Amino acid sequence: MKHRIASILLLVLLLPLVALTPTGGRIPSYAQHGMVVSASTIASEVGRDILKKGGNAIDAAVATAFALAVTWPAAGNIGGGGFIVYRDHQGKVTTFDFREKAPLAANAKMYLNEKGELIDELNHTGLLSVGVPGTVAGLYQAHAKYGKLPWAKLVQPAVELADKGIPISYALNQQAKNMRKTWEQFPSTMAVMYKGDKSYYEPGETWKQPELAKTLKRIKKNGRDGFYKGETAEKLAAFMKANNGIITTQDLEQYQAVERKPVEGTYRNVKVFTMPPPSSGGTALVEMLNILEGYDLKALGYKSADYIHVLSETMRRAFADRAEHMGDPDFNPDLPIAKLTSKEYAARLRKTITMDLASASDSSRYGQLYEGTSTTHLSVVDEQGGAVSLTYTLERSYGSQVVAEGLGFFLNDEMGDFNPVPGVTRTDGLIGSEPNQIKPGKRMLSSMTPTILEKDGKLFMVIGAPGGRTIINTVLQVILNVVDHDMNIAQAIEAPRIHHQWLPDRLNFELYGLSPDTQEKLKIKGHNINELNHNMQGNAMGIIVIPQSGLRSGAADSRSADGGVAGY
Ligand code: GLY
Numbered sequence: 001m002k003h004r005i006a007s008i009l010l011l012v013l014l015l016p017l018v019a020l021t022p023t024g025g026r027i028p029s030y031a032q033h034g035m036v037v038s039a040s041t042i043a044s045e046v047g048r049d050i051l052k053k054g055g056n057a058i059d060a061a062v063a064t065a066f067a068l069a070v071t072w073p074a075a076g077n078i079g080g081g082g083f084i085v086y087r088d089h090q091g092k093v094t095t096f097d098f099r100e101k102a103p104l105a106a107n108a109k110m111y112l113n114e115k116g117e118l119i120d121e122l123n124h125t126g127l128l129s130v131g132v133p134g135t136v137a138g139l140y141q142a143h144a145k146y147g148k149l150p151w152a153k154l155v156q157p158a159v160e161l162a163d164k165g166i167p168i169s170y171a172l173n174q175q176a177k178n179m180r181k182t183w184e185q186f187p188s189t190m191a192v193m194y195k196g197d198k199s200y201y202e203p204g205e206t207w208k209q210p211e212l213a214k215t216l217k218r219i220k221k222n223g224r225d226g227f228y229k230g231e232t233a234e235k236l237a238a239f240m241k242a243n244n245g246i247i248t249t250q251d252l253e254q255y256q257a258v259e260r261k262p263v264e265g266t267y268r269n270v271k272v273f274t275m276p277p278p279s280s281g282g283t284a285l286v287e288m289l290n291i292l293e294g295y296d297l298k299a300l301g302y303k304s305a306d307y308i309h310v311l312s313e314t315m316r317r318a319f320a321d322r323a324e325h326m327g328d329p330d331f332n333p334d335l336p337i338a339k340l341t342s343k344e345y346a347a348r349l350r351k352t353i354t355m356d357l358a359s360a361s362d363s364s365r366y367g368q369l370y371e372g373t374s375t376t377h378l379s380v381v382d383e384q385g386g387a388v389s390l391t392y393t394l395e396r397s398y399g400s401q402v403v404a405e406g407l408g409f410f411l412n413d414e415m416g417d418f419n420p421v422p423g424v425t426r427t428d429g430l431i432g433s434e435p436n437q438i439k440p441g442k443r444m445l446s447s448m449t450p451t452i453l454e455k456d457g458k459l460f461m462v463i464g465a466p467g468g469r470t471i472i473n474t475v476l477q478v479i480l481n482v483v484d485h486d487m488n489i490a491q492a493i494e495a496p497r498i499h500h501q502w503l504p505d506r507l508n509f510e511l512y513g514l515s516p517d518t519q520e521k522l523k524i525k526g527h528n529i530n531e532l533n534h535n536m537q538g539n540a541m542g543i544i545v546i547p548q549s550g551l552r553s554g555a556a557d558s559r560s561a562d563g564g565v566a567g568y
Contacts (some may be wrong), residue, residue, distance in 0.1 A: 015265030028544070028553035031567025035552040036064055037464075038378035038539040040076065041564025042166060043067035044556075046157040047380060048566035050149065057380045058086060058146045059154055061388035063137045064378050066216065069135075071166050071210060072562060073410055074175060074397040075466060077429070078215070078227065081134035082392025082413040083275045084142050084373075085262060085450045087459060089384035093264075093273040093452065098138020098257040098392075099443040100414040105246040107186045108438045111420045123420050125182070127245030129400045131444065134391055136205070136219055136227040138257040145259070159254035161407070162213035165206035168549040170559030173203050179398065180558040181277035186237075188405040205247050209439040228252045229456035232407060243508035254441075258527075265341055267293055268483055270461075275391075276337065280326040280474045281449030283340050284318040288476050291317065291353075292345030297484040303496075303514065305521035306355060312500040312507045312527065313353045315473055316361055319502035327435025328443040345468035358526040361505040374398075375448060375466030379543045381459065382514075387543075389450035399414030449475045459545050461489070461491045467538030467558075471498045481542065489544040490555035497537040510535040539563060 023155050029035075034057075035046035047064030055063070061084065068076025070202045078161035081100040084420050088095045109116075111123040122128050143151055149369040177200060177489060183189045192209060194200060201207045233252040233361070240247045265272040265286030272289065274282030291314045300307040310397035320339055329335055339345050351357070352381035394400075399437030418438045421479055436445040447469045453461040461482065465474040474497055514522070522529050539560035556563030 010422055010426050017027045021071050021180075026488070026494050026555075028488055028490040028555045029565040029567060031552045031554070033552075033568050034060070034381060035098070035543050035554045035565060035567035036060055036378065036380050037543055037554045037556050037563070037565045038064050038068060039069040039376045039539065039541065039556070039563045040068055041562060041566065042071045042161065043076065043378070044564050046161075048568055049157070049383055050154060051380075052151075052568055053149065055149045055154070055382070056147065056384065057382040057386040057388040059141050060380045060382065061148045061378060061390045062143050062147065063154040063157055064380065065139055065390060065392065066133070066155050067161055068376060068378070069409065070158050070161040070212060072376060073393055075374050075392070076219075076412060077133075077392060077394050078135050078219070078398070079133050079404065079409045080394040080399060081131065081414060082138065082390065083279055083446070083448050083450050084138065085273055085275055085389040085451045085452050086142065086145065086146060087273065087387045089382070089386040091454070091457065093260050093262050095275055096138050096142045096257055096309045096378050096444070097259050097260050097278065098134035098141075099278050099446055100134050100412055101251075102415065102418070102438050102440055102444070103132055103246045103251045104248070104254075104440045106415070106438050106440050108422045110438065116421070117419050123418070124396060124413045124416040125401055127240055127243050127400065127402060127411070129415045129416035130245060130247060130262055130402075131252045131409045132247055132255050133227075134255060134257055134410060137224055139230075141257045141259065151223055152220045155216055156508065159213055159220055159427050162209040165208035168201040168203055168205050168207050170203045170439050173200060175278055175397070176200050179401070180552060182401050185246065186402045189401060189403040189410075192403045193359070209408050213264045213408070213414040215407045215409060228255060233301035233513075235406050236404050244446050263337065263341060265289055267479065269455060270483055272451065273454070274449060274451040276336060277326060277329045277332075277335055278443040279446045281447045281475070282451070283326070283337055284472045285451065286341040287318045287321065288341050288472075289347060289479070290341070291350050292480070295345065297480060300521045302485050303518065306526070308498060308507070308509075308514065308522060309355065309358065309525055309527070310353065312498060313359060315476075315500040316359065316502045317349045317352070319423050319469070319500070327431070327437065328445070331439060331442045332435045350436055356525060361502045375468070375471065377450065377464035377466055377541045378394045379462040379464065379521065379541050379554070381462060381543050381545060385459050385545070387452055387459050387462045389452050389462045389464050391448040391450045391466070392445075393448065393466070412417055414444055417446060432542055447471045451475055453479065455547060458547065460547070461542065461544045463540060464543040465538035465540040469501050470537050473497065473499045474540055475502075478540050478542060489542045490551050493540045493542055493555045493557045496535060499537055506530045508532055508537075510537050513524075535559070
């Protein structure tokens with residue numbers, strides 16, 4: 001109550017400042033103390049309550065991530081992996097890499113038939129597509145080092161959500177309907193996602209997940225060991241063995257998350273902290289920002305043909321580098337991150353961009369493999385100004401589509417993010433280059449780009465998004481919208497986006513995203529433009545700390561069905 005009255009008073013006092021920021025119809029949510037934004041309003045509220053109880057940003061992110069594993073099982077997970085970028089309230093920034101690893105029995109040709117061809121879907125559906133999960137290890141390690149509240153307090157809300165049940169949202173109901181044909185192959189999935197008589201949970205009905213609750217209780221009690229040892233690990237390994245999967249108790253016991261230094265850059269008046277490899281996202285983001293810094297983007301005009309041209313030419317170049325160089329740093333010690341993120345390199349690339357003509361993507365270099373468009377992101381700012389940007393994933397929506405029997409959670413299909421056919425590269429998107437080939441214990445390349453921006457030495461923005469390779473371009477455009485086009489966080493997230501990823505050589509734009517005359521001008525420049533049949537390029541979740549007032553302003557992308565902001 002005290003908090004609420006204080007917040008209302010502060011908002012009234014600061015209303016003139018809020019009103020001065022251009023809003024143009026899209027208005028963020030504001031909070032005075034702390035804020036959580038995620039793909040599930042229920043999970044955001046869990047995180048907000050942890051902040052209210054004195055938890056810091058790491059505590060709230062851990063609680064929100066566990067809650068999302070219950071409320072948004074398409075991507076919220078304990079059976080997948082991801083990344084955290086953390087800035088403490090004094091400005092120290094670090095990252096946690098809890099990306100999945102290839103099992104010890106994996107090998108570079110495990111998805112090929114005897115002719116050396118990729119067996120359709122084998123690296124994306126079913127138990128062979130599962131990487132050793134990293135989420136619980138990553139959350140545990142981040143909390144052990146930087147958390148404030150007891151671990152059990154952070155897992156408990158997720159236990160309760162799974163035990164007592166959540167109301168089925170329209171989105172969850174629709175997903176269960178759409179996925180039925182695939183899930184019918186997997187009895188353990190059917191048992192969790194449908195009622196006993198295999199009918200659907202309808203919107204508003206309560207969905208309980210008792211097996212997941214039991215798994216979460218073991219994690220609550222035993223921490224990391226509640227997942228990687230004992231009953232959970234043994235049941236998972238037995239399920240694998242009985243169904244031709246290859247993950248063993250040894251794989252689980254050996255899994256380690258890693259704390260890594262962030263990739264850093266500057267863009268005009270902001271400092272950028274983002275994720276290093278095995279994410280390709282942070283490096284590509286800084287490379288693109290460096291190139292774009294050489295243009296007066298505001299003067300080009302938001303969404304003008306010239307603006308879209310410069311953006312897509314920049315994307316083309318960064319994605320070509322991504323394909324050529326990126327992989328797990330523990331297996332590729334010489335990744336050229338310093339070069340790719342340097343201003344000098346960007347200046348060289350900028351010189352290769354001409355305003356009149358789109359360049360061609362040189363398909364004789366390296367192609368790229370398919371990457372799923374699922375994943376989920378959450379952003380947190382705490383009362384002291386600590387912040388977490390967390391993106392984690394099962395790869396595709398619902399990962400391998402398989403629920404671990406008796407454990408209640410979906411297993412990822414992250415092995416599909418490795419280059420599946422060594423040495424074979426095609427313009428349709430298959431890549432065979434060495435840095436991202438499968439090896440036992442190796443992490444697969446990712447595009448996840450959790451990012452934190454600083455302005456004048458203070459926390460400014462927390463941002464991230466799902467969407468496979470589109471993630472990098474989504475995060476880029478939200479940053480440009482704020483820094484160059486003075487949008488507030490809600491406007492910046494809502495604005496239509498474009499995507500170019502070098503190969504295939506196509507400039508995608510969201511439905512209704514470009515006017516016909518802009519499209520015409522882009523065609524004249526030689527762009528192969530492609531209007532998507534949806535306006536769903538990722539769903540970004542972001543927070544800006546307003547410099548003048550310190551107010552937290554946040555927005556959950558309206559592209560997200562169940563997303564929401566919770567602040568206090
Ligand atoms: N599986 C999506 C990513 O890691 O980028």
